[in-house]
Amino acid sequence: VCTHRVRSCSSIRFIKSKYVCVFDKSALKFSHQQRLFRTSPVSCGQIVQFKLSDIGEGITEVTVKEWYIKEGDSVSQFDSICEVQSDKASVTITSRYDGVIRKLHYSIDDIAFVGKPLVDIEIDASKGVAPEEDVVETPPMSHDEHTHQEIKGHKTLATPAVRRLAMENNIKLSEVVGTGKDNRILKEDILNYLAKQTGAILPPSPKAEIVPPMRKTEAVPAAPKDKARRIPVPVSRPIAFSGKDKTEPVTGFQKAMVKTMSAALKIPHFGYSDEIDLTQLVQLREELKPLAEIRGVKLSFMPFFIKAASLGLLQYPILNASLDENCQNVTYKASHNIGVAMDTEQGLIVPNVKNVQVCSVFDIAVELNRLQSLGSAGQLGTSDLTGGTFTLSNIGTIGGTYAKPVILPPEVAIGALGKIQVLPRFNGKGEVFKAQIMNVSWSADHRIIDGATMARFSNLWKSYLENPASMLLDLK
Amino acid sequence: MVLQSLKNCLWLSCVLRTPKACFWSTASGGLIIQSVSNDVYQNLAVEDWIHDHVDLEKQQVLFLWRNSPAVVIGRHQNPWQECNLRLLRQKNIKLARRRSGGGTVYHDLGNINLTFFTTRKKYERMGNLKLIVKALKALRPQLDVHVTDRYDILLDRHYKISGTAAKLGRTSAYHHCTLLCNADKFVLSSVLKSPYKGLKSNATPSVPASVKNLFEEDASLTSEMLLDAIAKEYAVQHQIDHHITLINPADETLLPGISNKTEELQTWEWVYGKTPKFSVSTCLNMAHKDSVLDVKVNLDVKHGRIEVCNIDLPEQWLPPGLYSELVKSLTGSKFCPNEITTLVTTLLSACPQDNELHSRWSLLCENMIRLM
Numbered sequence: 001v002c003t004h005r006v007r008s009c010s011s012i013r014f015i016k017s018k019y020v021c022v023f024d025k026s027a028l029k030f031s032h033q034q035r036l037f038r039t040s041p042v043s044c045g046q047i048v049q050f051k052l053s054d055i056g057e058g059i060t061e062v063t064v065k066e067w068y069i070k071e072g073d074s075v076s077q078f079d080s081i082c083e084v085q086s087d088k089a090s091v092t093i094t095s096r097y098d099g100v101i102r103k104l105h106y107s108i109d110d111i112a113f114v115g116k117p118l119v120d121i122e123i124d125a126s127k128g129v130a131p132e133e134d135v136v137e138t139p140p141m142s143h144d145e146h147t148h149q150e151i152k153g154h155k156t157l158a159t160p161a162v163r164r165l166a167m168e169n170n171i172k173l174s175e176v177v178g179t180g181k182d183n184r185i186l187k188e189d190i191l192n193y194l195a196k197q198t199g200a201i202l203p204p205s206p207k208a209e210i211v212p213p214m215r216k217t218e219a220v221p222a223a224p225k226d227k228a229r230r231i232p233v234p235v236s237r238p239i240a241f242s243g244k245d246k247t248e249p250v251t252g253f254q255k256a257m258v259k260t261m262s263a264a265l266k267i268p269h270f271g272y273s274d275e276i277d278l279t280q281l282v283q284l285r286e287e288l289k290p291l292a293e294i295r296g297v298k299l300s301f302m303p304f305f306i307k308a309a310s311l312g313l314l315q316y317p318i319l320n321a322s323l324d325e326n327c328q329n330v331t332y333k334a335s336h337n338i339g340v341a342m343d344t345e346q347g348l349i350v351p352n353v354k355n356v357q358v359c360s361v362f363d364i365a366v367e368l369n370r371l372q373s374l375g376s377a378g379q380l381g382t383s384d385l386t387g388g389t390f391t392l393s394n395i396g397t398i399g400g401t402y403a404k405p406v407i408l409p410p411e412v413a414i415g416a417l418g419k420i421q422v423l424p425r426f427n428g429k430g431e432v433f434k435a436q437i438m439n440v441s442w443s444a445d446h447r448i449i450d451g452a453t454m455a456r457f458s459n460l461w462k463s464y465l466e467n468p469a470s471m472l473l474d475l476k
Numbered sequence: 477m478v479l480q481s482l483k484n485c486l487w488l489s490c491v492l493r494t495p496k497a498c499f500w501s502t503a504s505g506g507l508i509i510q511s512v513s514n515d516v517y518q519n520l521a522v523e524d525w526i527h528d529h530v531d532l533e534k535q536q537v538l539f540l541w542r543n544s545p546a547v548v549i550g551r552h553q554n555p556w557q558e559c560n561l562r563l564l565r566q567k568n569i570k571l572a573r574r575r576s577g578g579g580t581v582y583h584d585l586g587n588i589n590l591t592f593f594t595t596r597k598k599y600e601r602m603g604n605l606k607l608i609v610k611a612l613k614a615l616r617p618q619l620d621v622h623v624t625d626r627y628d629i630l631l632d633r634h635y636k637i638s639g640t641a642a643k644l645g646r647t648s649a650y651h652h653c654t655l656l657c658n659a660d661k662f663v664l665s666s667v668l669k670s671p672y673k674g675l676k677s678n679a680t681p682s683v684p685a686s687v688k689n690l691f692e693e694d695a696s697l698t699s700e701m702l703l704d705a706i707a708k709e710y711a712v713q714h715q716i717d718h719h720i721t722l723i724n725p726a727d728e729t730l731l732p733g734i735s736n737k738t739e740e741l742q743t744w745e746w747v748y749g750k751t752p753k754f755s756v757s758t759c760l761n762m763a764h765k766d767s768v769l770d771v772k773v774n775l776d777v778k779h780g781r782i783e784v785c786n787i788d789l790p791e792q793w794l795p796p797g798l799y800s801e802l803v804k805s806l807t808g809s810k811f812c813p814n815e816i817t818t819l820v821t822t823l824l825s826a827c828p829q830d831n832e833l834h835s836r837w838s839l840l841c842e843n844m845i846r847l848m
Contacts, residue, residue, distance in 0.1 A: 055644065056599050065552045065752070078646065083551070085680065088578035088627065089642035089651075090551045108752070109678045251781075251808055252815045256822035263826045325828055349818060378814035379565055382841055385821035386834075409825055 045124050047102055049117035052084075055091055061113050062086040064106045069119075073101050076160045081119060084112060099123040158185040165190050168240055191239065253347030263409045268446045272454045273402050276462050278420060278436040284468050292365060302340060303364040305392055305417065308464040310336040310356040311474050313390060316457040320389045322410040323448055330448055339388035339408065340368065342375045343398070350408060351380050352388035357476070392417065396438065403441045412445040413454070506714035508538045508707050509721045516546040516572045516583060518725035521737035524575060526593055527648050529731075537593040538710045539652075540703050540720065543583040545660075546570040547667055550578040550641060554679035554751045556672045556811075561848070563667055573747050576652060578641030579682030582668055586658035586689065588699050590706060592651045599649035601627050601640060608638070608655065611709035615701065616694055628685070629655070635688035657699045658691040672847065677754030744810065748780040760843040764836065769793075773844070777811045787844075794836060798827060806844075813848045816841075 055062060062084040069081055075095045084091050103120035106112050158166070158173055162185055166173050169190070176193045178185035250258060281304060292299035313320045313336050322331045339352040351371045353364055374380045393405055396419035403416035418439035425435040440462075444454050464471045511519050519541040526537060547559050547569060555561060555571060558580040564571055583589070592604045605623040612621050620632050629638035640653040664687065690697050703720075711718035728735055740746055756775040761768055769790070776784035785806045789799065805819045820841040827833060 056596070056649075057601070085552055085577045088550075088576075088640055089644055090575065090577035091644040092646070094646045249808060252810060253818055255805065255809070256818045259822050259826065322829055331829060346814065346818075377565065377568075380814070380817060382817055382821055382838055382845070385817060386824055386838070388825075410829060 045099065045122040047120050047122050048097060048099070050081075050096060050119050050121050052093065052112055052114050052116060052118045054114055055086055055089070059086050059114065061111050062091065064108060064110050064112050065090070066108065067104060069101050071101050071104060075099060075101060075121065076163075079160070093118065095121070097121050097123050162187055162190060164242075168242075253349070257348060260408060261406060264406045267407050267409065267412075269404075269407060269443045270446045270451065270454075271404055271441060271443050272451060272458060273439060273441045274458050274462060276438050276440060277425065277466050278438050279434075281465055281468050282420070282436045292362065295362070297362070297365050297369055299365050300368070301420075302368055302392070302394060303361045304465065304468070305394075306338050306340070306353060306356055306364050306368075307359070307361050307475075308461050308471060309338060309390065309392060309415070310359075311464055311471065312457050312461040314357065314474075315460060316453055318449060318453060319413045319444065319457055321412055321448065322389070323412060323445065327447060333389045335387075335389065337387050337389045339391035339411075340371070341391065341393035341395075342372065344375055344378065346378065349375060349380060349385065350388060350391060351375060351384040352391075354387065360475075391415070396420065401439045405441060405443045407443055407445060412449060414443050416441045416443075505534070506536050506538070506710065506716040507721065508710060508716075508719065509540070509723050510703070511539070511541040511725055512722050513725045514542055514544040514585065515725070516543040516548060516570055517738050517741045518734075519543060519589070520548075520572060520574055520741050521734050522723070522725045522731065523591055523643075523650060523652070524737045524741075525731050525734050526591075527643065527645060527650055530593070530648070532593055532595045532598075532648050536598070536714065537591075538707065539591040539593065540707065541589045541591070542585050542587065542699065543589070544570075545582075545584045545663070546572055547580060547582055548572045548574050549580045550680055550682075551575055551643075551750070552577060552680045552752060553580060553682070554675065554677050554754055555748060556751075556848075557670055557675050557677060557679060557754075558682055559667050560669055560671055562671065567663075567667075569663075569667060571747055572741060573750060574641065576641040576643035576650070577680065579639065579680065580668060581639055581654050582659065582664040583654070584659050584663070586656070586660065586691070586699065588655045588657060588703055590653055590655065594649055594651075596644055596647055596649045599642070599644060599651065601642060601651045604651050605629060605638070605640065605653065607709055607713060608653070608706055611705040612690075612702070614709065615705040616697070619690075619693065627653075629653075631688050631690065631693060634686065636685040637688060637690060639685075655702060656687055656689045657697060657702055658689050661687060661689065672756075674756050674758030675754055676757065677752060679752045679754065744780070744812070748810070748812070751777070751780055753778045753783075756847060758847065760840075762839050762843055764839055771840070771843075773847070775811070775847070780812075781808060781810055782806050783808075787840075789840075794840070795833070798823070798833075798837075811848055813845045816845055816848065820844075 052062070063086070064082060065085050066083040067081070068083070069075060069079075075081065076098050077095055079095050081093050081095050081101075084093060099121040101119055102122045105117050105119060112118060158178070163173070165187060166176070166185075171190060171193060173185055176185050176189050179189055180186045278301075281301070285299065285301060285304070289299050317332050318330070320333050320336055322333060323329075324331070335354065336356040337352040337354050338356050339350040341348060341350050351374075353359070353367045353371070356364060359367070371380065371384060374384065388408065388411060390411060391405075391408055391414045393403075393414065393416045395403055396417050399419055401418040401421075403418065405414045405416040407414050418441070420436050420438045422434055423437045424432045425437070427433050440458065442454055442458060464474075511522060513519060522539065522541070526539065530537065545567070547555075547564060549555050549558050549571070551574065553573070555573075559571070561571070563569075581587075590604075590608065594600070602623065605627060609621050609623055609629060612619055621629055621637070622633070623629055627640040628636050631637045637656045638653050640651065642651040643649065668682075668684070690702065707720050708718050723730065725731070725734060725738070743749075754777050756773065756777065758773055760771040760773055762771060763769075772786075772788040774784070774786040775782055785803050787799075787803065794802075801823055802820070805823060806816065809815055809819060820837070824834065824837055827837070
């Protein structure tokens with residue numbers, strides 16, 4: 001009894017005095033029962049065979065389809081134990097007891113019989129089970145004995161998570177008003193109870209009253225006045241949640257990314273960035289957009305970027321090449337299969353537009369539409385995802401200006417496009433005008449590509465985009 | 477009449493003030509609700525929500541709902557075994573797994589769904605189905621409809637127009653069934669035919685049946701008429717007003733927690749991951765150059781992921797390092813074409829640039845992906 005009082009003093013509570021009083025009064029009354037409780041050893045539990053209860057409609061046997069627990073797991077009353085099926089009906093079997101699962105009588109797909117044992121549960125002898133028994137209310141401080149609390153024969157319903165929260169905050173479940181089904185106590189009820197005790201201000205819910213900030217200042221002066229309380233009372237006590245680290249295996253898209261990026265590490269990257277004035281291109285696209293729409297195609301900026309890149313690659317084919325494993329040979333690829341990085345729900349995928357060197361801007365737009373719809377539906381085929389020779393990543397649609405893209409082997413170059421911003425720039429006459437500026441960041445394989453090549457390619461690409469009419473001269 | 481409208485006003489004001497408390501605990505012995513949504517996941521979530529939250533002791537609930545094209549499999553079924561997943565993806569037909577048992581059904585707006593919520597003790601499927609038959613006969617006395625002992629409703633003694641499934645919990649239960657009014661039978665039969673061979677599993681198999689729409693029997697029937705007739709019969713049998721209350725499955729204030737339930741029903745882990753363990757044993761016939769290769773494939777799939785993978789390739793057909801990389805990648809991955817496609821294309825990009833190798837790899841991978 002004494003040790004309990006010391007423990008209660010260490011927890012900081014507004015109503016601590018109240019608790020202590022109650023404790024004092026009833027200490028004598030309860031200590032007697034507590035000692036009785038304590039004498040029964042906790043470890044030696046009674047094994048109860050939990051039988052499969054009646055399903056209804058005269059059904060005598062069912063098939064076990066899924067176990068939600070395994071031998072050795074702890075269960076609380078009302079926790080789901082397994083799922084059984086009988087003639088188109090799926091039944092969730094819940095536990096009648098608190099305890100530890102000691103034996104599963106059936107495996108998956110076995111036939112289980114109504115009235116026969118389903119699982120063996122070891123019940124803690126001191127706890128008792130049947131709600132009909134009268135159990136006296138015990139103080140909430142002792143942790144090991146109270147995973148559930150009984151008030152005059154009426155069980156308070158709460159999930160194990162809620163019970164733990166109550167226990168961590170030294171709350172008697174009997175004092176909490178449950179708002180769930182069957183007056184079950186929910187997490188929100190515990191939080192509300194805590195808030196009332198400590199005067200904490202919880203984030204306002206749409207229907208709840210907003211506690212006026214005055215309560216905070218009221219609390220603080222109270223502390224120094226009360227001499228018995230040396231420890232300052234924090235106004236909003238942070239709720240101690242046990243947030244656990246979650247470990248999952250790396251699979252799927254992430255696994256693919258791990259492989260690609262690990263391979264990319266072998267490539268010595270260098271970066272080169274520049275700024276492009278897209279004012280003219282923006283205007284051109286506005287004019288062409290309705291024409292494309294008539295043909296049923298959405299026209300973005302990407303088809304222009306991709307075509308300009310292909311025109312540039314014709315002049316600097318080394319950027320569309322591949323270096324073999326031993327760095328002995330460079331293969332200049334004939335096709336310009338330009339990859340477009342796509343962000344889908346599952347992760348990053350890079351389908352490519354094949355043979356851009358023979359495609360018109362419109363053709364590219366059509367193909368992009370097709371790849372985008374397949375990509376978002378998760379239906380891209382292997383041919384769409386292989387054979388890329390050069391990649392563009394339009395990260396600017398999400399945001400950002402300059403980036404440091406990673407080359408996708410076996411390619412040797414990649415470009416990341418930032419967002420288009422309206423910025424003030426000087427024109428030839430020295431006047432300030434509104435310019436549509438986009439940044440590009442290139443990365444290239446420094447084993448076969450030098451900075452000068454990258455810069456010249458970038459300048460050519462830039463010139464095509466800054467003056468779209470010049471693309472007409474070189475279009476094949 | 478006036479009393480009815482007053483009651484409705486009162487109910488409405490109740491709904492606005494404290495939606496949850498007032499709405500779900502009316503004094504009458506029953507409640508008929510209809511969903512305004514055609515989204516299969518939202519509607520299944522409503523069923524879950526009512527099952528978990530409503531006290532059915534004092535009143536039972538009838539829930540009426542219809543879905544835009546979707547295939548709904550039973551709790552313990554295998555989607556690869558039950559339907560043509562490729563066709564579903566192509567046609568953008570949704571796939572959902574419900575929480576009740578039973579077989580696979582195809583839903584579209586020409587099919588109505590009825591869910592009877594009762595306490596576990598009052599769970600009784602025959603009564604519910606007889607109620608439906610009674611309603612149908614009251615509407616069109618000449619209809620030859622009856623309930624079989626498999627809990628199906630047959631038209632003209634031969635065609636299945638309704639299938640049943642049920643879910644029982646600790647205190648509540650629900651029995652739901654379909655009713656074919658004017659569904660697209662052509663799509664139905666093509667999506668419910670699985671093209672996947674060599675599947676071995678203990679999942680609940682569906683029992684195929686010839687179906688017919690009530691509309692084919694009597695062209696004057698519509699889904700609305702049928703819903704109304706059934707609601708009327710339910711109202712009579714439960715001695716309540718013949719009043720259908722519309723509910724919106726997206727309403728978080730009326731159904732707190734519903735969006736979480738809706739989301740859970742759409743996760744890959746629920747729809748595919750809950751498939752009981754199964755194995756795929758098949759032979760790929762790959763036409764390569766002038767010959768045809770027979771490649772035996774054995775896969776064990778658990779929780780929707782490939783647990784064990786064996787591909788019997790001729791020796792040196794693929795470089796051994798690449799082959800083991802492939803097997804290693806496949807193991808632990810979802811049995812899903814999208815994911816496998818990404819993985820295999822990534823693996824390929826790390827390979828030497830050999831056209832022959834690339835074409836062999838693509839051939840093998842395309843065939844593997846077709847299994848999913």
